[in-house]
Amino acid sequence: MTGPGSPWPLLGADIATIAILLGVIRSLRGYPRFSRLALALKVVASWLIAFAVLVASLSFLPVTPGYQPDHLE
Amino acid sequence: MAHAGTGLAGGFVAGFLHPLSGADHMLAMVSVGLWGAILGEPLLYLLPVVFPGLMVLGAILGMAGMPVPPVEWGIAGSVLALGLCVAGAWRLPAWAAMATVAGFGLFHGYAHGKELPSAADPLGYSAGFVLATGFLHVLGIGLGLATRWPQGLRMIRATGAGIAVMGVYFVVRAVGA
Numbered sequence: 583m584t585g586p587g588s589p590w591p592l593l594g595a596d597i598a599t600i601a602i603l604l605g606v607i608r609s610l611r612g613y614p615r616f617s618r619l620a621l622a623l624k625v626v627a628s629w630l631i632a633f634a635v636l637v638a639s640l641s642f643l644p645v646t647p648g649y650q651p652d653h654l655e
Numbered sequence: 656m657a658h659a660g661t662g663l664a665g666g667f668v669a670g671f672l673h674p675l676s677g678a679d680h681m682l683a684m685v686s687v688g689l690w691g692a693i694l695g696e697p698l699l700y701l702l703p704v705v706f707p708g709l710m711v712l713g714a715i716l717g718m719a720g721m722p723v724p725p726v727e728w729g730i731a732g733s734v735l736a737l738g739l740c741v742a743g744a745w746r747l748p749a750w751a752a753m754a755t756v757a758g759f760g761l762f763h764g765y766a767h768g769k770e771l772p773s774a775a776d777p778l779g780y781s782a783g784f785v786l787a788t789g790f791l792h793v794l795g796i797g798l799g800l801a802t803r804w805p806q807g808l809r810m811i812r813a814t815g816a817g818i819a820v821m822g823v824y825f826v827v828r829a830v831g832a
Contacts, residue, residue: 633785
């Protein structure tokens, strides 16, 4: 399932990026002057983790609900 | 009307615009950042980290069609509650602040997931609303940096009061719907 439109390459790239970010965060631990940068990277990593979970979930959900009226319409 | 609708033509742009097109989502997200800035570290970054996690869980529930309590009540309530937290500069314990934000994230995520258009690009849509949510948190944190000065703190708390008033409007609207 790696043809066009397959989510797996995207998921792989996302996980690889998360791993790199976590590595950078870990390597910044000994440098207090980069603590702000480490915090920003943690926040970005959390977005990427959220996206990875969504991508994986979309792969296993047989259907998505499709167009639904907006919750305030 | 808080949203102009998602429509079928949904991809990254539609997902990105979804949190931005509704005043309810937007005000709640900015409030998370503002409140985090008031609470300071570690909640300054923990709140924006916790929110996407529960938002994703909510989105999965929405996509799977799982029933939850009226989602519009939860979203409207989040605007009111988070606005009050900012207005009152309430310093809840860390666990309580994270639980509050996480609970509301579930409702916002459910709305995003439920309205996810299957006809287009679900992946792009997902990436769009996660990124836009994150940017709104960062915007809130950026504005919240003004709390370092007494005058700035007063302005931010007044902004929170305004958000809470909008929250009352959304709650009345949701309950009356």
